[in-house]
Amino acid sequence: MSISAADVKKLRDQTGAGMMDCKKALADSNGDMDAAIELLRKKGQKVSEKRADREANQGVIVTKISDDRKKAVALELNCETDFVAKNEEFVEYANGFAQVAFDEEPADLDSLLQGKIKDLTVSDMLKDLVGKIGEKIDISRFEIMKADGDGEIFDYIHPGNQLCVLVAFEGPVQNSEVAKDVAMQVAAMNPISVNRDEVDASTLDKEKEIAKQQLLNEGKPEEIAEKAAMGKLRRFFEENVLLEQKFVKDGTQSVQEYLKHSGTPLVKSFVRIQLGGN
Template sequence: MSISAKDVKELREQTGAGMMDCKKALQEADGDFDKAIEILRKQGQKLSEKRADREANQGLIVTRVSDDGSEAAALEINCETDFVARNEDFQNRAKQFLDIVFENKIQSVDELLEEKLDDLTVADHLKDMVSKIGEKIKIGRIVFANSGGHYISYIHPGNQLGVLVEFEGEVNDEEIGKDVAMQVAAMNPIAVTKDDVDSSVVEQELEIAKEQLLNEGKPEEIAEKAAQGKLRRFYEERVLLQQKFVKDNSLSVEEYLKEQSTPLVKSFHRLQLGEDS
């Protein structure tokens, strides 16, 4: 049947798909808009599958914190190119998905994909984005946090790195909280305190340090003691509260917070594009 340019334009506005794709879908659906949309979505699914092996290591990190600081959420959405990540529609979708995580207290990507946005699941919205944009697009990670502390967020310029820091109590000066969040972004600690470091990591660090010292010819007993010294330096480099504060190296982060009469850090989440944790 003959398909009018007006119908093609209307379908394109509804779906964001290309003009020729819309025209072919309408022809295949005999002018039925609902069927044409379904056809386009199926094409998007095929395109998504076709691009499943492509690298999607660009994208955005977005965060949201409640007005009282008691709840926070973060989301990583990935695409193939920085050009797409800078697209306003892509950025708006990221914020919409983040709002779903925040408002529904979503705890996993799979759970998010099943949630509805404007009568479509998030999974279907992603398929439509793939169909429209022509790149692999996926939700990388999400975080929803409400563990009883006070949350502060920081997004590094470019939205490729985001941090949520939970403090043990209310932070009266948000700039202090931001400073600590920036510390997490810059120094990439693995734990808040040394007690939080996994015992297997501690054992590995001690073993490496001891082996290095023995290889240097140190006696076993001296190597054992010196390895403990190296472990202390490891904690100072990798444990947040023991790290040197980046804005004042004369203080540790813990000393800085105590000096500012600010609650200590309880937990943190650091999301960087392409990292697994």
């Protein structure tokens, strides 16, 4: 049957697929628009399967925070090339998936993939996007954060959308610039915990043993090495625990001292996501 240019354009506008792909889908479906869309979606699924072994190590990280700053989501959407990652439509999809995670609060990635935007599941939308763009595309992870009590959450996204931080404070924050400073501190210094009490005991034991062995190798007696190792452990806290780290904008004070001097509540928790990280 004859396929009109208007129908091809309409299908292309709805799906974003290539002109020839749209024309063929309409021809194969005898001009049925819904059937043609389904054919294109199936094509997208095949593309997805064909590209399953490709590396999707580019992409973007986006965040969504409630107006009252009580809940936030960070989500990483991956693709194969930096060119696609910078595409506005790709970023829009990432924000749409983050909105689903924000609204539905899925327990895991599989649950998120079953979430819906209008009549399509996130999984189906990813397949459509693969068919439209022609690259392997997937959601690698997402994080949901909620503030306790009267606490508030702030975010920081590093230029390029490849690194983001969510920080929850123990109470209301009067100065958003201070919150941003702390989030940037997390981005730059990559702490392992908010305070030393949160550091895993096995990590401390390992660091202490390493420090002690170094001192023994230097010829220090066992008793002295044991005490000196505790001093090295304090330096470990200063380098790896957020509140004890030197504030990057003013090395004369710790992050905790900076918060105190600015009248800002302490940090309750944080999430740091870097593109392609664990």
